[in-house]
Amino acid sequence: MNISNRISKHVTALALSCLICASAYAQTEEERRAAAEAESSAQKTKEAQAVSKEVYDRITVAQEAIEAEKFSEAMGILQGLLGKKGLTEYERQNVLNYIGFVQYSTDDIKGAIRTYKEMLLIPTIEPQIRKQTIYTLAQLSTMEEDFPGALKLMDEWFVLETNPPPEAYILYAQNLYQMNRYKDMIRPIETAMSVAKERETAIKEDWYVLLNFAYFQQENFAKVRDIQKILLASWPKKRYWFSLAGAYTELNEENNLINAYSAAYTQGLLEKESELTTMAQLFMQAEAPYKAGKLLEDEMAKGRVAKDAKNYRLLSQAWTLAMEDEKAIPALKEAARLSDEGELDLRLANAYLNVGQYSECVTSIRAALRKGGIKSQDNAHISLGMCQYNLKQYQDAIASFREAGRTSRSRRVADQWIAVIQSDIDRNEQIQLAEAAARKQQEALERRRRAVDRL
Numbered sequence: 001m002n003i004s005n006r007i008s009k010h011v012t013a014l015a016l017s018c019l020i021c022a023s024a025y026a027q028t029e030e031e032r033r034a035a036a037e038a039e040s041s042a043q044k045t046k047e048a049q050a051v052s053k054e055v056y057d058r059i060t061v062a063q064e065a066i067e068a069e070k071f072s073e074a075m076g077i078l079q080g081l082l083g084k085k086g087l088t089e090y091e092r093q094n095v096l097n098y099i100g101f102v103q104y105s106t107d108d109i110k111g112a113i114r115t116y117k118e119m120l121l122i123p124t125i126e127p128q129i130r131k132q133t134i135y136t137l138a139q140l141s142t143m144e145e146d147f148p149g150a151l152k153l154m155d156e157w158f159v160l161e162t163n164p165p166p167e168a169y170i171l172y173a174q175n176l177y178q179m180n181r182y183k184d185m186i187r188p189i190e191t192a193m194s195v196a197k198e199r200e201t202a203i204k205e206d207w208y209v210l211l212n213f214a215y216f217q218q219e220n221f222a223k224v225r226d227i228q229k230i231l232l233a234s235w236p237k238k239r240y241w242f243s244l245a246g247a248y249t250e251l252n253e254e255n256n257l258i259n260a261y262s263a264a265y266t267q268g269l270l271e272k273e274s275e276l277t278t279m280a281q282l283f284m285q286a287e288a289p290y291k292a293g294k295l296l297e298d299e300m301a302k303g304r305v306a307k308d309a310k311n312y313r314l315l316s317q318a319w320t321l322a323m324e325d326e327k328a329i330p331a332l333k334e335a336a337r338l339s340d341e342g343e344l345d346l347r348l349a350n351a352y353l354n355v356g357q358y359s360e361c362v363t364s365i366r367a368a369l370r371k372g373g374i375k376s377q378d379n380a381h382i383s384l385g386m387c388q389y390n391l392k393q394y395q396d397a398i399a400s401f402r403e404a405g406r407t408s409r410s411r412r413v414a415d416q417w418i419a420v421i422q423s424d425i426d427r428n429e430q431i432q433l434a435e436a437a438a439r440k441q442q443e444a445l446e447r448r449r450r451a452v453d454r455l
Helices: 006-024 029-038 055-069 071-082 087-104 109-120 127-143 148-160 164-179 182-198 205-219 221-234 239-252 256-264 271-287 288-302 309-321 325-338 344-352 356-373 377-390 394-404 408-454
Strands: none
Touching: 006 071, 006 239, 055 087, 071 087, 071 205, 087 109, 109 127, 127 148, 127 164, 148 164, 164 182, 164 205, 205 221, 221 239, 239 256, 256 271, 256 394, 271 288, 271 309, 288 309, 309 325, 309 344, 325 344, 344 356, 344 377, 356 377, 377 394, 394 408
């Protein structure tokens, strides 16, 4: 979690607040002495709330050097002041504050931490400056990955600060995140959001992302779902659609899962082949196989889905489920051609059977049996027998059904088909005998007619 910009703002604010205090020198020396005499009975802290002209002038020069980014020059002036005898605690507070800022600006974070800790040891440090310094130390400790130390400082700061801004709670949550205390993150983040709403200030995207992560780690997918909806409404991004889809999957909200994917597809957010084929599979699960087939066909034409055996198989499944066998056949032909196993040839054969292309059906089943790798050879022989039957290849069909009948589960169906075929053969024989008898009778009648005509 990078908070350098935020720290820079707070450190700068801390330095400037001390400078404003230092400007108390603006009063005349006589007025300052008079005020000191009037408060002779006051505490030491109040006696020290002034800066000598010499110290003020040198701090001003150091500040100008800082603004010009002449940090070495500024550090030389400030270190010289720090070694000056007779420096009041208030003056020391101001000098240390600027030294800490220079150290931070030159990436000497450890040095800045030491300096600000030294500031906190000053007995008469102003309460507001103390509070700001503790917060700055918490930020710097976070940068140095001293997360327990940062949390301890934040706990101390929350006691002092009566009206914390939302960003403070987020800083606390970020340190908890770094310590893998994901459950503990939830309360400060939600508090930050509540404070932001009360102050009518914007809730930031990364706050929701952080809260989403915390709830995800608790497997509270209902909360994850709700947060993703908010993220999509305000910051519509592809990854939030997929996170929402993941939450729907965990919650078994299949209809919402499909709708989430479909919305992402409609917005053109699905780009990878895996995303597009997942969308097709979801369409099939939702009993919308025609949409799946159309999607795959279009995306293959665009080149975003590869024309390989796996995708042709998926396309053929979509068209088959949609009862679009004629559309399924081209996909099955390509899938079967690219596959070394016979299962796809068998599916192609069944598609041919459904559209009445029986010769092609026989050819495809024979290819399937030749390749092997068929899950149910008995079913393949039943399909083969049906195609042969429709081609009136009765003996071949009987042989195919007998082969299928070797498996107990297909024996009854095979026997029924054999009975049907035998009945057809017998009926055809009877028809042939009847036709032969009719021909003989007709021939006899013709002979008698010719004999009568000769008389």
